Structures are given as C-alpha cells and as structure tokens.
Amino acid sequence: MKNLKMKKEFKVIADLLPKNTRVLDVGCGDGSLMNMLEKEKNIEVRGLELNQDNVQQCIHKGLPVIQGNAETELHQFPNQSFDYVVLSQTLQAFYNPEKVLKELLRIGKSVIISIPNFGYWKVRTKLLFFGKMPVTKTLPNTWYNTPNLHMCTIKDLFNFCDEKNINIKKVIGVNEDNTSLIKRGNLEIKNLFSKLGIFLIG
Amino acid sequence: MNSKLENIKKLEVTKPLRLDCGKTINNFPLAYETYGKLNENKDNAILVFHALTGDQFVAGTNPVTNKEGWWVTAVGPGKAIDTNKYFVICANVIGGCMGSLGPRNINPDTKQPYGLDFPVITIKDMVRAQESLLEHLGIKKLLCATGGSMGGMQLLQFCATFPDKTFSAIPIACSSSHSAQNIALNELARQAIMADPVWDKGKYFLKNVQPKNGLAVARMVGHISYLSEKGMQEKFGRKLQEKADYEFSFNADFQVESYLRHQGYAFVERFDANSVLYITRAMDYFDLSKQFKGGLVEAFKTQKTKFLIISFSSDWLYTTKENKDIVIALNASGADVSYSEIVTDKGHDSFLLDVSEFLKTLKSFIDSMYEKFKNEKRI
Numbered sequence: 001m002k003n004l005k006m007k008k009e010f011k012v013i014a015d016l017l018p019k020n021t022r023v024l025d026v027g028c029g030d031g032s033l034m035n036m037l038e039k040e041k042n043i044e045v046r047g048l049e050l051n052q053d054n055v056q057q058c059i060h061k062g063l064p065v066i067q068g069n070a071e072t073e074l075h076q077f078p079n080q081s082f083d084y085v086v087l088s089q090t091l092q093a094f095y096n097p098e099k100v101l102k103e104l105l106r107i108g109k110s111v112i113i114s115i116p117n118f119g120y121w122k123v124r125t126k127l128l129f130f131g132k133m134p135v136t137k138t139l140p141n142t143w144y145n146t147p148n149l150h151m152c153t154i155k156d157l158f159n160f161c162d163e164k165n166i167n168i169k170k171v172i173g174v175n176e177d178n179t180s181l182i183k184r185g186n187l188e189i190k191n192l193f194s195k196l197g198i199f200l201i202g
Numbered sequence: 203m204n205s206k207l208e209n210i211k212k213l214e215v216t217k218p219l220r221l222d223c224g225k226t227i228n229n230f231p232l233a234y235e236t237y238g239k240l241n242e243n244k245d246n247a248i249l250v251f252h253a254l255t256g257d258q259f260v261a262g263t264n265p266v267t268n269k270e271g272w273w274v275t276a277v278g279p280g281k282a283i284d285t286n287k288y289f290v291i292c293a294n295v296i297g298g299c300m301g302s303l304g305p306r307n308i309n310p311d312t313k314q315p316y317g318l319d320f321p322v323i324t325i326k327d328m329v330r331a332q333e334s335l336l337e338h339l340g341i342k343k344l345l346c347a348t349g350g351s352m353g354g355m356q357l358l359q360f361c362a363t364f365p366d367k368t369f370s371a372i373p374i375a376c377s378s379s380h381s382a383q384n385i386a387l388n389e390l391a392r393q394a395i396m397a398d399p400v401w402d403k404g405k406y407f408l409k410n411v412q413p414k415n416g417l418a419v420a421r422m423v424g425h426i427s428y429l430s431e432k433g434m435q436e437k438f439g440r441k442l443q444e445k446a447d448y449e450f451s452f453n454a455d456f457q458v459e460s461y462l463r464h465q466g467y468a469f470v471e472r473f474d475a476n477s478v479l480y481i482t483r484a485m486d487y488f489d490l491s492k493q494f495k496g497g498l499v500e501a502f503k504t505q506k507t508k509f510l511i512i513s514f515s516s517d518w519l520y521t522t523k524e525n526k527d528i529v530i531a532l533n534a535s536g537a538d539v540s541y542s543e544i545v546t547d548k549g550h551d552s553f554l555l556d557v558s559e560f561l562k563t564l565k566s567f568i569d570s571m572y573e574k575f576k577n578e579k580r581i
Contacts, residue, residue: 046538052559055542059510059563062570066529066541076530 010036012172012179012198013086013112017041021083024048024107026070027090031058038063046082048073071095074103082108089114089196091157093147101166110169110202117173119153119191138195154197155187161201170200206266210258210301211235215334222487225321233301234258234293234335237277238285245575247341248283248568249332249368250292251349251356254481255424255473257300258292261285266300267472275556282565287572288345293335295328295356297481299474302331306407306474318404323480325352325488329359336367343369345575346568350374350553351520352481355488358528361509362490362501369578370508370571372564374553375517377524378498378531379489384519387427388482391420395475404476417475418466425465430516430549434458491531498531505537508574510567512560514552515545540567 010033017023019041025034028047031054037043047065049055058065068076070087071094085108087100092115094100104111116138117123126134133143141147152160154173161168171182173194182190182197210233218228235258240247250260252272261277263270277283277290294302297320305320312319336344347368349357354376361371377384398416400406406413429437438458442448445455454460494500509532513525522543532539544560546552552560 052542052545056559056563056566059540059542060566060570062574064508064538064540066533066539067543068526068541076526076533078534081533081536 007032008177008179009088009114009174009196009198012174013088013114014041016112016170016172016198016200017043017084019043022046022081024077024082024085026074026085026087026104028054028058028063028065029088030054031061031063031065033086033088034058034063034065035061070100074100074107077107079106080109084108084110084112086112087114089116091115092150092152095149097150098164105166105202108202110200112198112200113157114196114198115152115154115157116148117154117191117194117197118151119155120195121192124192153191154182154194155191157197157199158182158184158187161199166201168199168201172198172200174198207233207301210265212301213335213338215331217334219327219331221321221327222324223322227296227303227321230296230303230331231301231307232293232296232303232331232335234291235260236292236339237261237290238288240289240339240341243576243579244341245343245345245579246287246572247289247291247339247344249336249344249347249360250277250283250290251329251347251353251360252292252295253349253351253353254478254485255421255469256353257298258294259300260290260292273554275554276561276564282561283348283568284565288568291335291339291341293332295481296331297323297328297477297484299477304474305404305476305480315407317407317476320476320480322483322487324484325355325359326363326493328484329356329363332360333364343367346370346372346571348372348374348564349376351376351550352485354520355485358490358501359488361505361507362493365504366506368507369575370510370567372510372512372567373525373528374512375514375520375525375550376528377488377520378501378528379491380486381524385486387423387519388486390423391482392479394419394423395478398475401475404479406475412470413475414467414470417470417473417478418463420475420478421466421469421473422462425462427519428549428551430518430547432516432547433549436547498528499534502532502535502537505532505535507537508571509537509539510563511539511541512553512563513541513543514548514550514557514560515543516547517550517552519550 022044025047028049034045055067085104123134173180173182173190174196212231212233220226256272259271260273261271279286294300296303305316309316354373357373395416398413401413441457443457443460491498513522529541
C-alpha cells in the first residue's frame with residue numbers, strides 16, 4: 001500500500017526533474033527513486049541514507065550512496081554541486097528543519113521537498129472530533145513513537161518560504177492518484193484536500 | 203623457507219623505477235599471485251593491495267607458510283570476491299619479504315643483503331612498482347581494485363596516480379594520511395625491533411639470525427591496535443591461561459598475554475624485521491594531500507573511478523572519521539562515491555574477519571560494478 005503511494009509521489013518528483021541533470025536524494029531509502037531517475041532520465045544520482053539495510057540495497061542496485069545523517073552531515077557536499085536536491089517526506093523529522101532546508105538550498109541549485117500535509121481534512125477531523133493525535137495512512141505512527149517532530153501543513157511551508165524569501169517555483173498537491181497545482185489563490189482549499197505537498201523551490 | 207620462495211611467481215621488472223627518495227631501482231623482482239581466470243574481454247580483473255604484514259597469497263593456501271591466505275574470508279570460489287567469476291591479482295609490495303625486492307635481497311653493489319642500505323620507499327613507490335604487472339598480464343583497465351589498511355592507502359595512491367586504470371575502487375579502513383597516533387604506534391614497533399641487540403643496525407642477516415624478541419613485541423603492538431577495547435574484553439576479559447589462579451610470576455597468566463605472545467612469535471617465523479621498518483616508514487610518509495597543490499580534492503579531480511569507502515565503527519586505528527574525510531574529498535571533487543560504515547566491535551581487524559554485513563556489501567558492490575563495466579564496454 002505504502003509502496004503504491006510512494007510510486008505516485010516519485011512519479012511527480014521525476015516529472016519535475018529534467019533529463020541528464022545531477023541529483024542528490026537526501027534520505028534515499030532503498031534507492032527506488034534514484035533507480036528510476038537513473039534508468040528513465042539518465043540522471044546522475046547520489047544518495048544519502050542513514051539506515052544500513054537501505055544502504056546495502058542501494059549498493060546492490062549499483063547506486064552511489066553515502067551512509068550518513070542528513071541532520072549533521074550535509075556539510076560534506078560543496079555549494080551548488082547538484083542541479084537538484086530531493087528530500088522526500090523527511091523535513092518534519094529533523095530536529096532543526098530550517099537549518100537542513102538552508103543546507104539543501106546551499107547544495108542544490110533547486111530543491112524538491114515533499115511533506116505529509118497536516119492540514120489534510122482527515123487529519124484535521126481526527127483531532128477536532130476525536131481529540132486525539134491523528135493516525136492516517138500517510139501518518140501511520142502514534143504520538144509517542146512518531147519520528148515527525150515538526151509536523152506542518154502545505155500552507156505552513158508556503159508561508160515559511162515567503163517569510164524567508166525562498167523562491168517557490170512550483171507546488172503540487174497529491175491526493176491518491178490525483179495531482180493539482182497549488183497557488184496562493186487556491187491554497188486554502190488545496191491545503192484541505194491534499195495528502196502530500198511537493199515543493200520545487202530555490 | 204627460502205627454497206620455497208624460489209618457486210613463487212615473479213615478474214622481473216626491467217623498467218627503471220625512480221623512487222621518491224631519489225634513488226632508482228631496476229631489474230627488480232615483483233612477486234605476485236593470481237586466482238581465477240582472466241576472461242576473453244579482460245574485464246573481470248580485480249587487483250588486491252595487501253596490508254603491512256600481508257603478502258600476495260590472498261586466498262587458498264600460502265605455499266610458503268602452508269597457512270591459509272590472509273583474505274580467505276573474502277576471496278575464493280563462491281566468496282564475496284568470487285574467483286569462479288573474477289580474476290584476482292595481488293603482488294607483494296616492494297620492501298616486503300615474500301619475493302619482491304626488499305631489504306633481504308642481495309645488493310648488487312656489495313653482494314650482501316641490503317639491510318639498511320635498502321632505499322627508503324613510499325606507498326607511491328609500492329604502487330608504481332605494480333604498474334608493470336598489469337601490463338605484463340595484459341590488463342588495460344581493472345574491473346575493481348581493493349585493499350584494507352595499508353592496502354587501502356595503496357589503492358588511494360593508485361587511483362590518484364593512475365586515474366583511469368580501474369573502473370571501481372573499494373578502499374577499506376584506511377586513511378589518506380597517517381595520523382600522529384598511527385605514526386606513534388609504528389614508531390613503537392620500530393623501536394622494539396631496534397632495541398633488540400640481535401638487530402645489530404639491521405645487519406642480523408650476516409649471522410643468519412632474526413631479532414625475534416624485538417620483532418615479536420612489534421607484532422604485539424600491532425595486534426593490540428587491530429582489536430577494539432570491547433572486542434578484547436569480550437574475547438579475553440580477565441580469563442587466566444590454563445590455570446586456576448595467579449602464578450605470582452611474570453609468565454603469561456592471562457589469556458590475553460598468551461595470545462599476544464603467540465601472535466608475536468608466530469609472526470617471527472614468516473616476516474623480516476627490516477621489512478617491518480621499511481613498510482611502516484612508507485605508511486608514515488603517506489600523505490596524499492601533500493602530493494597535490496590543491497590537497498586531497500585535487501588528487502581525485504580527474505577521477506572516473508566509482509568508489510566505495512568502507513569503515514568499521516570500532517576501528518580506532520583508521521577511524522570512521524578518517525575514512526569519511528576521504529568521502530568528503532571525493533564528493534568535493536565530484537567523484538562517484540559510496541560510503542558505508544559497518545557496525546561491529548571487531549575493530550580494525552574486521553576487514554579480515556567473517557563480518558557478514560561487510561562481506562555482503564563487498565559482494566553487492568563488485569557484482570553491480572561488473573554489470574556496469576560490461577555495459578559501458580559494450581557501448
């Protein structure tokens with residue numbers, strides 16, 4: 001189930017990336033996205049991943065991966081050394097997302113970030129009507145074991161970029177198989193009906 | 203032992219080699235061994251660089267010592283580096299004592315073994331000496347080159363000196379420059395040898411003896427540094443050696459003492475004291491960043507080689523930090539680099555042991571590189 005959803009997200013991300021570019025996938029997991037980018041778009045990929053098993057799987061697929069922690073080890077990548085840096089559904093799990101975001105913008109000419117949207121209506125209703133921290137398909141953990149320290153909504157990240165003068169190039173909302181373009185004008189409604197937000201910034 | 207050394211594979215290197223120290227050697231022997239078969243396309247060759255006390259006998263049985271090859275855990279039929287599939291090459295370093303030119307060889311000027319008249323060599327000299335071997339075997343480009351510890355240092359030098367000679371490279375548990383601690387430990391080993399009166403300024407060969415006590419202590423120092431504190435505690439703790447209580451003497455009461463003594467004196471049987479001096483010196487002089495104006499980043503600037511750096515979490519001799527510095531430099535120069543830290547409490551020795559995560563990583567990388575290399579050649 002999770003894999004199918006992942007595939008949709010990865011497809012949206014892949015569509016945002018031009019062919020023959022250089023891409024760093026931060027928190028690249030088992031290398032599924034990198035594999036797809038390398039094979040289908042001839043993209044020169046690099047991954048950063050903390051989990052040993054995932055690193056192992058990337059190496060098995062012949063994908064270049066560096067074992068390390070994105071929170072503390074992004075400094076090893078030189079300024080503007082990648083055309084794009086991708087961060088999939090991890091921003092909210094960092095101790096200091098703002099610092100990480102700055103690092104991503106330093107390393108990549110553009111940055112693609114996806115976030116699970118805490119503004120999604122099912123999430124809102126769970127908190128509103130049941131008075132409990134929401135557990136959904138996109139947010140499967142309970143409050144005491146969630147890695148998500150800084151949950152945010154599409155609107156939050158939108159406003160954050162504005163406040164910090166980060167150029168928003170494109171925002172895409174994902175709900176199951178549907179995707180839609182998000183602009184300032186439809187932000188309120190899309191913030192309610194998107195499970196995921198995918199931001200192209202920088 | 204010497205008669206056995208006559209029968210091993212040797213290449214007579216005729217091309218003069220100007221050493222870093224300024225001296226030139228020519229017509230020198232380079233002893234080597236190969237495992238598996240070179241295929242028709244010559245795209246399955248893997249070069250292994252050995253560590254300080256290693257030799258060319260990577261797999262199977264070492265014909266000189268009759269013991270197992272030093273990397274049987276990783277190299278052999280069906281192993282991570284599968285000799286049914288790959289052609290594995292390893293040469294004894296110059297300065298060594300397993301058939302390549304070293305301080306035990308006869309100095310043509312004096313008709314005596316070199317001893318301390320042997321020129322001081324560097325890691326770069328070792329690596330350049332091995333270039334002729336690839337030519338001799340008809341290999342233009344290796345599928346992969348690998349090595350742990352000093353073997354990893356040779357590999358980094360190899361990639362920097364010959365940027366297009368290998369498709370992929372796996373430096374394991376090594377460093378791009380020897381740290382103060384590493385130099386200090388090597389100095390301890392050297393001083394132990396030189397403090398043995400039998401050593402006699404390196405002229406012990408005239409009396410056909412070895413400074414056994416000094417050499418054994420040197421090896422003990424090494425062995426301590428190859429283990430981790432935790433690994434050592436788990437293996438030996440305070441266990442006594444085949445006795446119920448202290449002997450109130452200086453015999454080896456503790457198992458760890460007995461282990462070190464055994465390792466020390468076993469080493470004496472197969473290694474030459476002067477070789478330890480020369481090889482440790484070469485390691486101490488190693489500082490890849492010093493060879494290039496722009497430092498380490500510059501050293502890898504022209505790399506097309508795909509790297510996998512591997513470190514071990516409990517290795518305090520060549521730490522994860524030192525290995526990561528290599529990754530950072532490779533990243534900064536835009537090279538294709540992977541990195542994995544294997545979690546183990548087996549210390550620096552891990553690369554020689556049956557550490558499954560490590561061997562799995564090694565196998566995955568080499569096999570995937572083979573597929574890529576074949577594809578690249580086809581295109």
